[in-house]
Structures are given as C-alpha cells and as structure tokens.
Amino acid sequence: MRVLGFGDNIVDRFVDRGIDYPGGNSVNVAVYARRLGLDAAYLGVFGDDDLGNFLRESIAAQGVAVDRCAVKEGESGVSTLRVDDGDRIFLGWNGGGVTVSEPLVLDDDLLDYVSSFDLVHSSVYSRSESELPKLAGLGPLVSFDLSSEEEFRAPAYLDRVCPHADLVLLSCSHLDEAATRALLADAVRRGAGMALATRGVEGAIAHDGRVTVAVAARPVGEEEVVDTMGCGDAFLAGFAVSLLRSGWSARPPSFGASGSGSSGSSAAGGAAGSSTSTGSGGSDSETSVRSEGAAGSKTSTGSATSASSAGARAARFARTGSSPAEGAIERALHDGAAAAYDQCFVEGAFGHGRATVTPPVASMWRAAEHER
Numbered sequence: 001m002r003v004l005g006f007g008d009n010i011v012d013r014f015v016d017r018g019i020d021y022p023g024g025n026s027v028n029v030a031v032y033a034r035r036l037g038l039d040a041a042y043l044g045v046f047g048d049d050d051l052g053n054f055l056r057e058s059i060a061a062q063g064v065a066v067d068r069c070a071v072k073e074g075e076s077g078v079s080t081l082r083v084d085d086g087d088r089i090f091l092g093w094n095g096g097g098v099t100v101s102e103p104l105v106l107d108d109d110l111l112d113y114v115s116s117f118d119l120v121h122s123s124v125y126s127r128s129e130s131e132l133p134k135l136a137g138l139g140p141l142v143s144f145d146l147s148s149e150e151e152f153r154a155p156a157y158l159d160r161v162c163p164h165a166d167l168v169l170l171s172c173s174h175l176d177e178a179a180t181r182a183l184l185a186d187a188v189r190r191g192a193g194m195a196l197a198t199r200g201v202e203g204a205i206a207h208d209g210r211v212t213v214a215v216a217a218r219p220v221g222e223e224e225v226v227d228t229m230g231c232g233d234a235f236l237a238g239f240a241v242s243l244l245r246s247g248w249s250a251r252p253p254s255f256g257a258s259g260s261g262s263s264g265s266s267a268a269g270g271a272a273g274s275s276t277s278t279g280s281g282g283s284d285s286e287t288s289v290r291s292e293g294a295a296g297s298k299t300s301t302g303s304a305t306s307a308s309s310a311g312a313r314a315a316r317f318a319r320t321g322s323s324p325a326e327g328a329i330e331r332a333l334h335d336g337a338a339a340a341y342d343q344c345f346v347e348g349a350f351g352h353g354r355a356t357v358t359p360p361v362a363s364m365w366r367a368a369e370h371e372r
Contacts, residue, residue, distance in 0.1 A: 008100065013081070021348025022059060029236060042065070044126070075094065103128060121143045144167070147171055153170075166193035167196060167240065167243075183197070208329070213326065217337075220344055226344065237336075239332045
C-alpha cells in the first residue's frame, strides 16, 4: 500500500527553543504513513533557499520519496510558534512561501505517477483545490484536511472539495458535539465519502452517511507531553492507514468485519472507552438497537436518508465501490487515537530539528493578522 502527500510543506520555527523543524500537513501525513509501515511519497514545491534544501533532505531522511517534487525560485514557507504547557501557540507565518504561491499543477506525467498510489492526501494549505477533479476516477482514494478555520467550512468551499474527497478531516476542538455532528453530516451531504472530526480531549467522531461512530478521549496521564505539533495529522494518518489495511480502496473492496475494534489511547484525539454509532437520516421516527461491543457500549440507530445524501453517496460509491464496515471505522478511530497519543512525545512534527540560523523572512506576519 502506498500513500502520497500532495501539497504543502513548511518550516515550523519554535522561537522558544530556537529550533526549526520540518513539517506541513501533506508532508506529515506521508511521514506518519511511512512510520506505520506503508510506502510513502511527497509531491509538492520546494523553495530554492536554504530552508527548502533543509525540508527536502529532512523528508527524504524519513524514508519518504521526494524525487518528483519541483524546486522553484522563492522563499520557503515558515511559521513561528512557541509551546506553552505542551500546547503549540502559533505566532505568525509568511503565507506558505513559494509552495503555496506557485503550487504544483498535475500534468499527464504527474497524473500517471499519482495513479500508482492507494491514497492521495492534501489540505487547505496546499492550494490544490483545482487539482482535485483530476484525481476523480484516477485510482487512488483522496483525503483532504479542512483544518479549523471558518472560511474552510463555508458552503462554497465545501462544495469545491467534498465531491472529490473520500475522506475529509475537520478539527473541531472548539465545537460542541452537536455542532460537530452537524458539520460532519454537512460535509458528507455535500459529497465527501466520510468525514472525520478530531475534538482534542473530547475524542473523535467519524460519519459516512450510514453510521456515526464516536470514541472518547483519555488524558495522557503522568507522562510529560513534548508538544502537540502534528497530533491531528497523526490521527488522520493512523485512521486512514487502518482503513487501508481493512481493505478500503478506490477499487471494489472487501472490507473488515463489522465487529468492535480494539482499544487505544490518545490525548489529542479519541481513546479507549465507550463508542457510539448512529445511523444517518432526517426523519423524526427512528428505531434503535443497543448491543455491547468490546470497546464499550454502542448504540445503532437507523432511519431514512435524504434524496440529496443518497445521490451524493451513489456518485461516490461509483468511484469507491463500497464503504468501510462499521467495525473497520471503529478500529480506525482507535488506531488514529493511538497514533496521536504517540505523537505527543515527539519534538515538532517528526523531529529532525536544527538550530535556527536564518532571520525571519521579510513577508512574515502575525497570526493575529492572518490566522494560519
């Protein structure tokens, strides 16, 4: 199985440590998939400055292929941040540098390369939205990180992304459970095959138009958290890799059995504990069946789905052939939680830091002026 990170790369500059770390959502997912045992590659644009070389070499050192990337004249993306009690605090960034200002365009040669992967992942920081339709019917599944900013939850933006994504991730630690579930349902209604929400210490929820599965979070405990950089990306990677291993595929698959998943733990996502599964729908009358699962109590509720949701799923199933079984989704949530938990004890996104040797780039602005 092969995973491709397509889009953003960036240098995370920790001003309190005086250390630069390689990162970027698309980069991180590829690196984490490699650490979980899959073949992985990154496809994007590097700046031609020293930081661009640092990024390229750091990613390659993780066993992630970068040979099809482009190098363009311009500065690399830099974000500045510090850590307060284990939590990352973003201070500012330069807009992503040439990686974002001149994103990679998928020509026929690159599309042939991309078609060799099982999953292609991208994000809102990649400016890859225009390339997503090219991936339809190409072969790989597509995942997309929608981050936490309101501009990326607007109907017009969701309608650009969701019809072309088999999995979308939304960071929802600032939302209550009802609002989170409504957002997931909206993403699926607009065409996403599945929507995953990470809610920090409140756990994680996945919804695919048929069922909604939630896992509770567990505090880290007495261990000392290094920082939370990359925890959400690690959750997504663990979740997606678990589904791929269960048989999730853009080709007609045979998914894992629908039994309950094994337990896991995480401070940044979900963990072992009770899980709740609820069928989607819009009718007021619902029938529910309660059963006990290995990971805790589980409630399943079935009801009618709207015509628009059914239409979106019909188009999506024509592309993916099927949808993961409920048990596979539950296991994937626990596996994502375990990956996020482990990430709490890693410096930066994946280590490989070096002392900051360059001054802030000229285009840097504060996070207060433009939230990353």
